[in-house]
Amino acid sequence: MPLLERVWPFQLERRPVPSRAMQFASPLIAAVAMLVTGFILFSALGKNPVAAFNVFFIEPVANAYGLGELLLKSTPLMLCAVGLTLGFRANVWNIGAEGQLIVGAIAGGGVALFAPALGVFTLPAMLLAGILGGMLWAAIAAWLRTQFHTSEILVTLMLVYIAKLGLSYLVHGPWRDPAGFNFPQSKSFDDSQILPLLFEGSRVNIAFIIAIALAVAAAIFVSRSFAGFRMRVAGLAPAAAAYAGYSDKRNIWLALLISGGCAGLAGISEVAGPIGMLSADISPGYGFAAIIVAFVGRLHPLGVILSSLLMSLLYLGGESAQIELQLPSSVTGLFQGVLLFYLLAADLFINFRLRKVKALVVPAATDPSATMNVKSTANAS
Amino acid sequence: MQVMRFASPGFVMQTPTTAPPRLHLQGITKRYPAVLANDRIDLKVDEGEIHALLGENGAGKSTLMKIVYGVVRPDAGSIEWEGTPVNIDSPAMARRLGIGMVFQHFSLFETLTVAENIALSIEPRVKPSVLAPRIRQISESYGLPVDPQRLVHSMSVGERQRVEIVRCLLQSPRLLIMDEPTSVLTPQAVAMLFETLRRLAAEKVSILYISHKLDEVRALCDSATVLRGGRVSGSAIPRNETNESLARMMVGADLQECRLTPRAAGEVRLELKSLTQASPDPFGTSLHQVDLAVRSGEIVGIAGVSGNGQKELLAAISGETRCTQADAIRIGDRSAGALDPAQRRQLGLSFVPEERLGRGAVPDLSLSDNALLTAYGAGMVGNGFIRGAACREFARETIRQFDVRCGSEQSVAKSLSGGNLQKFIVGREIRLAPRVMVVAQPTWGVDIGASQLIHQALIDLRDQGVAVLVISEELDELYAICDRMAVLAGGRLSPVRPTAELPVEQVGVLMTGATHAAA
Numbered sequence: 083m084p085l086l087e088r089v090w091p092f093q094l095e096r097r098p099v100p101s102r103a104m105q106f107a108s109p110l111i112a113a114v115a116m117l118v119t120g121f122i123l124f125s126a127l128g129k130n131p132v133a134a135f136n137v138f139f140i141e142p143v144a145n146a147y148g149l150g151e152l153l154l155k156s157t158p159l160m161l162c163a164v165g166l167t168l169g170f171r172a173n174v175w176n177i178g179a180e181g182q183l184i185v186g187a188i189a190g191g192g193v194a195l196f197a198p199a200l201g202v203f204t205l206p207a208m209l210l211a212g213i214l215g216g217m218l219w220a221a222i223a224a225w226l227r228t229q230f231h232t233s234e235i236l237v238t239l240m241l242v243y244i245a246k247l248g249l250s251y252l253v254h255g256p257w258r259d260p261a262g263f264n265f266p267q268s269k270s271f272d273d274s275q276i277l278p279l280l281f282e283g284s285r286v287n288i289a290f291i292i293a294i295a296l297a298v299a300a301a302i303f304v305s306r307s308f309a310g311f312r313m314r315v316a317g318l319a320p321a322a323a324a325y326a327g328y329s330d331k332r333n334i335w336l337a338l339l340i341s342g343g344c345a346g347l348a349g350i351s352e353v354a355g356p357i358g359m360l361s362a363d364i365s366p367g368y369g370f371a372a373i374i375v376a377f378v379g380r381l382h383p384l385g386v387i388l389s390s391l392l393m394s395l396l397y398l399g400g401e402s403a404q405i406e407l408q409l410p411s412s413v414t415g416l417f418q419g420v421l422l423f424y425l426l427a428a429d430l431f432i433n434f435r436l437r438k439v440k441a442l443v444v445p446a447a448t449d450p451s452a453t454m455n456v457k458s459t460a461n462a463s
Numbered sequence: 464m465q466v467m468r469f470a471s472p473g474f475v476m477q478t479p480t481t482a483p484p485r486l487h488l489q490g491i492t493k494r495y496p497a498v499l500a501n502d503r504i505d506l507k508v509d510e511g512e513i514h515a516l517l518g519e520n521g522a523g524k525s526t527l528m529k530i531v532y533g534v535v536r537p538d539a540g541s542i543e544w545e546g547t548p549v550n551i552d553s554p555a556m557a558r559r560l561g562i563g564m565v566f567q568h569f570s571l572f573e574t575l576t577v578a579e580n581i582a583l584s585i586e587p588r589v590k591p592s593v594l595a596p597r598i599r600q601i602s603e604s605y606g607l608p609v610d611p612q613r614l615v616h617s618m619s620v621g622e623r624q625r626v627e628i629v630r631c632l633l634q635s636p637r638l639l640i641m642d643e644p645t646s647v648l649t650p651q652a653v654a655m656l657f658e659t660l661r662r663l664a665a666e667k668v669s670i671l672y673i674s675h676k677l678d679e680v681r682a683l684c685d686s687a688t689v690l691r692g693g694r695v696s697g698s699a700i701p702r703n704e705t706n707e708s709l710a711r712m713m714v715g716a717d718l719q720e721c722r723l724t725p726r727a728a729g730e731v732r733l734e735l736k737s738l739t740q741a742s743p744d745p746f747g748t749s750l751h752q753v754d755l756a757v758r759s760g761e762i763v764g765i766a767g768v769s770g771n772g773q774k775e776l777l778a779a780i781s782g783e784t785r786c787t788q789a790d791a792i793r794i795g796d797r798s799a800g801a802l803d804p805a806q807r808r809q810l811g812l813s814f815v816p817e818e819r820l821g822r823g824a825v826p827d828l829s830l831s832d833n834a835l836l837t838a839y840g841a842g843m844v845g846n847g848f849i850r851g852a853a854c855r856e857f858a859r860e861t862i863r864q865f866d867v868r869c870g871s872e873q874s875v876a877k878s879l880s881g882g883n884l885q886k887f888i889v890g891r892e893i894r895l896a897p898r899v900m901v902v903a904q905p906t907w908g909v910d911i912g913a914s915q916l917i918h919q920a921l922i923d924l925r926d927q928g929v930a931v932l933v934i935s936e937e938l939d940e941l942y943a944i945c946d947r948m949a950v951l952a953g954g955r956l957s958p959v960r961p962t963a964e965l966p967v968e969q970v971g972v973l974m975t976g977a978t979h980a981a982a
Binding site: 097098099117192306307308311315318319321322324326327328329375 | 495496634675734744763777781803805806807814816818821822824825826827832835836837839844848849869875877
């Protein structure tokens with residue numbers, strides 16, 4: 083036996099069928115491993131880990147307001163991640179939900195700032211503009227991919243930075259509020275342009291309900307509709323999709339338009355919600371965090387509901403850790419990254435398992451140590 | 464051999480006059496989670512013996528060979544190498560013992576030269592430039608011409624196999640394992656290979672020859688061990704057996720031959736008119752002026768070694784690559800060159816691709832979902848939503864009619880054996896009531912029983928007046944079921960001739976592209 087197997091007498095073996103139990107357990111294992119890592123990290127930073135955990139994971143949601151914040155922050159994550167989930171399942175890798183989110187905010191915010199009074203249609207028009215804005219941004223990637231085989235991963239990612247700079251230009255320049263003391267922000271939206279709140283005393287608004295409804299609708303689309311089936315086939319086996327005559331272009335367009343539209347909706351919901359205006363930084367990276375949310379949610383729209391709540395908690399915890407523990411804001415990103423890292427590692431065990439390497443039944447086996455030196459040639463016994 | 468240094472006299476039981484068997488397996492057992500792949504298998508290969516390992520797909524041949532080559536460890540049993548018990552724990556160890564293996568699917572890097580490829584895999588490490596003269600010398604002395612400087616991607620499948628064999632010979636093996644070596648060769652190349660193998664045997668190299676082609680085994684091998692369902696079901700001297708008696712050992716039952724009753728063909732249903740198409744793949748084969756007409760009620764076969772434009776021809780017919788002139792392909796009385804696969808299906812084209820997993824079926828989806836894949840037009844979709852009950856019913860009926868062995872219609876496609884999945888795919892396509900049926904490699908890697916069923920299903924289809932086109936590497940198969948035949952070589956198709964007027968030797972010549980000197 084090689085030396086490695088003496089120290090670590092296990093080997094990975096492919097499971098005959100992927101483990102369903104592991105499919106559900108994997109995100110939990112990843113979350114627990116993330117917590118353990120956090121424990122070690124807090125200890126290393128000289129913080130009392132128990133107190134730090136309390137600050138990070140318990141305190142932010144210990145009261146009604148905190149719970150409202152949890153739902154509020156989960157909303158853009160959920161919206162983006164539901165869209166991404168559909169795209170990822172179809173093998174279309176939209177990495178730039180952040181950019182589509184920003185363009186959605188610009189488009190919807192533009193309607194709020196410049197469109198004539200629309201009465202009760204004001205908010206629907208803003209939301210629609212947000213969705214279309216996100217779709218437009220994603221459509222660029224879809225067009226380049228279908229026309230020139232350009233990688234949508236790179237294009238969507240690069241478009242994020244263009245969107246960011248575009249927003250920055252608008253709020254520093256033409257769209258800046260003249261009465262805003264030169265802050266890079268637009269004038270505040272008026273009450274008819276703000277999404278209605280769900281509860282008095284919290285900031286969570288109707289967009290949360292829209293996000294849940296969208297997740298449920300997406301779940302039905304994925305499991306029951308023929309269009310959802312075609313997208314799934316395109317993701318699982320592109321050659322089979324081509325063979326069956328499912329259009330590759332339609333798949334790409336559909337995946338990017340859906341995920342772009344969802345991200346655009348997230349963008350307008352943020353500026354027409356808790357932010358209430360356009361400003362230079364409207365998203366702390368929701369569009370990127372949504373990629374992790376989608377994977378932690380097992381690329382299933384209903385799983386995304388749970389994982390977006392978890393990710394939201396990481397954002398809240400990161401904020402309170404900054405305030406109470408004087409930790410840098412990057413601790414949030416660190417936890418996000420660690421979570422994804424462990425998730426990918428744990429996912430290995432969906433298709434594989436560890437198996438103890440058995441010693442061979444060889445007749446008249448002698449003392450293994452006596453044959454140590456011949457291991458590499460012949461394991462004579 | 465290095466091994467001998469460690470074999471103290473006490474280990475050698477045999478008397479010095481008779482050489483111990485080169486390889487002796489006793490009670491080899493390997494259990495996988497779902498299946499007992501090898502059940503107490505005994506196998507003995509003598510010095511200089513060509514020993515056939517026969518068995519259907521799934522009989523346990525591959526597992527057993529992987530155990531001998533150190534890729535897989537047995538759960539129980541012992542291996543003796545020239546009389547000494549050994550524990551082969553890695554392919555490197557197997558090679559050090561003197562075991563060489565030529566895999567069915569080659570493991571060569573296409574962008575490297577022959578010498579570079581070989582240098583990567585042999586020990587001790589040698590520079591490719593140092594290796595080149597040795598490669599040339601070995602390849603010449605065994606009649607396996609190989610140019611060490613050539614890039615692998617420019618080589619035919621047969622040439623690549625030569626590289627694999629030369630790679631083994633460089634290590635002066637004492638046991639050569641060959642896994643289905645002739646599946647990619649022309650009849651002439653098979654004859655050359657056999658000569659090489661006989662020469663090696665004469666030089667006391669033992670050969671383990673894995674195959675399901677009974678004629679070849681009878682022509683080449685000194686003895687045979689037959690596996691069925693993971694167990695040894697018999698051993699034989701192939702020369703003294705008939706194909707029927709060997710097949711009975713493999714399958715455990717008698718087989719019926721399929722019969723092709725003569726029948727007048729009807730109108731042209733599928734027509735290619737000087738189809739010329741550049742391959743999108745830089746290593747692909749472009750099609751030149753392909754003319755072909757398949758009529759109602761006939762089976763037309765296209766022979767040839769893979770890589771001669773088969774993939775491109777199939778993609779052009781199925782619509783996976785669109786044609787520049789719409790008229791170059793006609794289905795029924797419609798120009799179909801510009802239509803996509805779904806539109807061609809609507810014209811009555813059914814299609815069974817060469818790759819079952821990943822093209823003909825989605826590996827991770829259930830059979831029920833895989834029925835939906837192409838049979839969606841058969842009432843399985845309403846208002847954009849999937850009618851689950853209709854999909855399951857279609858899948859169940861396909862499973863029943865075509866004797867697909869599986870758990871249920873909810874089993875995932877990849878859990879089925881190759882033969883059963885192929886029966887499901889063929890069945891699905893036949894149940895769509897096609898006017899034109901195109902089948903690529905219908906029985907590639909499929910066991911005898913399933914082959915039989917698939918052949919019969921295609922013949923039944925022909926007798927119902929469907930136009931059937933079969934593209935296959937297996938000449939026996941084409942001769943058994945085709946009314947007319949042509950050969951595809953270098954992207955050019957020979958004229959289609961009645962099968963009875965086309966002798967095997969001529970097909971062999973055509974396969975080398977000899978009549979297409981311009982290519």
